[in-house]
Amino acid sequence: EPEVTQTPSHQVTQMGQEVILRCVPISNHLYFYWYRQILGQKVEFLVSFYNNEISEKSEIFDDQFSVERPDGSNFTLKIRSTKLEDSAMYFCASKTSGRALGQFFGPGTRLTVL
């Protein structure tokens, strides 16, 4: 069964450093998302991406964040200058058509900012 994959599974970085989290969505999916979950809190929407551009973004997704689909398979989230409060699990998700039920989530990348 096709699945969303994410690399790395765990990323440790120093405050102020740039990180790139990578995702490979399910191949025939058209809509892509990033969510995050700070430890003990709920899963929060960051950004949605469709047709090679950002569709929506939350208040969390400020100028330090960017997303890219550099080729036909990868979908990346870049944090330009990490802060301690960026430590969280980051989940990538994808789905087919706009009203398709159920986004499919990857296993997540645990980002630890020291």
Place this chain on the structure above:
Amino acid sequence: DQQVKQNSPSLSVQEGRISILNCDYTNSMFDYFLWYKKYPAEGPTFLISISSIKDKNEDGRFTVFLNKSAKHLSLHIVPSQPGDSAVYFCAASAFYGGSQGNLIFGKGTKLSVKP
């Protein structure tokens, strides 16, 4: 601003009995509701969903009920199995205004099914 609320952080049931997980929402523009299951160190797994034009959707042991007037939905698992032990997230989405259906999650309910 909690648009999706799961007021019970945990629930414990006996194997074979019914598990009922509850969720309330405040935004009347939500038109799809979903339940996800999450194990530790894994991403959420889609379980079942319901459109706002329906009041019930069933898939095997899982049934979701939607009461729009009360802005309430529930997930019933019958019969509950130990493998159902996980955190269950209620999520909602809206497609108005060109939104692509990003999900608003509740805080989750940890279900423990005891043998």
